Amino acid sequence: MSLSLAIIGGGASGLAAAIEAKRESKKVGLQLSITVFEHLNKPAKKLLATGNGRCNFCNTDLSESHYFGDNALIKDVLSSEYNNSVKFFKSMGILPCFENGRIYPRSEQATSIRDALIKTCEILNVKFTTECNINKITFKNNKFVVCENEFDVVIIATGGNSQKSQGSDGSGYKYLKDFGHKITDIYPALTALTVNDKSFKDLKGLRVKGNCALYSGRKLLKEEYGEIQFTENAISGIPVLNISHFASDKKNLFVFLDICNEFTTDYLTKHFSECRYKSPALRTEEILSGIIPQKLSYFVMKRAEIKENTPISKLTDKNIDSIVSILKQLEIKIDGVRDFSYSQVTKGGASSNDFHTKTLMSEKQDGLFACGEILNVNGDCGGYNLHFAWTSGRLAGASAVKYLYKKVNLQ
Secondary structure (H helix, E strand, C coil), X not given: CEEEEEEECXXXXXXXXXXXXXXXXXXXXXXXXXXXXXXXXXXXXXXXXXXXXXXXXXXXXXXXXXXXXXXXXXXXXXXXXXXXXXXXXXXXXXXXXXXCCEEEECCCCHHHHHHHHHHHHHHXXXXXXXXXXXXXXXXECCEEEECCEEECEEEECCCCCCCHHHCCCCHHHHHHHHCCCCECCCEEECCCEECCCHHHHHHCCCEEEEEEXXXXXXXXXXXXXXXXXXXXXXXXXXXXXXXXXHHXXXXXXXXXXXXXXXXXXXXXXXXXXXXXXXXXXXXXXXXXXXXXXXXXXXXXXXXXXXXXXXXXXXXXXXXXXXXXXXXXXXXXXXXEECCCCCCCEEECCECHHHEECCCCEEXXXXXXXXXXXXXXXXXXXXXXXXHHHHHHHHHHHHHHHHHHXXXXXHC
């Protein structure tokens, strides 16, 4: 008896689902044909941009604290038997390399991951239908209908709403809504925080390490340490990306940067006071440039209302306190977050209340599964979102086959 599976979306989770479903079907002796529907001209385009083209596909620290969204779903997916992403890719010839907990392919090329996934699908006789637009998925006469073709089971793996040009356009939400699923509010995540401050243009291209604390009014939302990047109208970098989803639905936002994280206020105050007497001829910006990049030195002086070329000997105690305060708590008013076209992933999605979280099958429609970014789960930078994609995709693929096997044997 020949059975069929349609996977809607040829991204990370969709390809992982296809591979696991094929492997599981062979294991249990089911004859299963799989078709992956992708509306771009080639699958896995978004993968090529991950990890700056190196594809950070996993992490050595996979604790639940790195994930946000539906807790029950996060727990069940991460603790499933499909949670070993390194082993999964080793089975396709990909060896890992490690960098501060982040895991990359040994080649350090995202194309290695993409090509391994596609080639494995081809070896397993997975079919691809590309450049197709699916208007609707229906269920009639005990079959799912996709593009006028009938299937026994369907997996929705269309991704979220981030980076439409890479294939994620939010289309999957409609498919699930048609079957009665609830979609939570969605927001850009892992994106830059925008700043409406003309003086920021002077900091364009600057990178500095420090602590980044995000506040809504007086409430601390999240803080992270790492390299912060400045553009003429935004701040970015890994710590900013990691806190960005906390800002998406909040107002009255501020970021406080500690750009001298390793020094105490007292230490810095003493340093400037000593320089005032030991090197009186040096200009204030020259002293500052021994601590922070020169571009930032002028920015700090402007904030402290100290004119350029002011000798350090001319600084009052109040001037020094002002400079040190800015170095330890540089206040930046946040205008908002960059939109979905810039965000790496989507916050929010299909609610886990409508799914069996241990199998990812819909509670609204038997035989309908979902995986990856379309679900209400998002993770930190560092390979967490891709690990969830592989793991949830493999779980959905294996669960779909087990569902079919049980169904066939009960008939």
